[in-house]
Amino acid sequence: MERQRAQDRMVADCRRFPSDKNCSLTIAGTEDEVLAVAVRHAVNEHGHADTPELRNQIRGLLQPERSGAEAVGRMA
Numbered sequence: 001m002e003r004q005r006a007q008d009r010m011v012a013d014c015r016r017f018p019s020d021k022n023c024s025l026t027i028a029g030t031e032d033e034v035l036a037v038a039v040r041h042a043v044n045e046h047g048h049a050d051t052p053e054l055r056n057q058i059r060g061l062l063q064p065e066r067s068g069a070e071a072v073g074r075m076a
């Protein structure tokens with residue numbers, strides 16, 4: 001159920017975010033942790049506004065840590 005999913009580490013790779021900077025930051029942790037840090041990073045470093053849309057966009061770019069390259073291929 002939801003609890004089991006929350007224990008899996010997720011990765012947010014800033015290279016996959018639309019941005020002007022060539023930012024190579026990768027954030028890993030639980031979905032909630034990654035989302036919180038990624039939103040802060042997007043706002044502070046990339047000048048995005050902290051909106052529900054931004055959060056949805058970031059959440060959509062999260063990938064399970066263990067399937068790494070596979071997930072990238074699937075999403076591309």
Ligand SMILES: [Zn+2]
Pocket residue numbers: 014023024025041045046
């Ligand atoms: Zn970045």
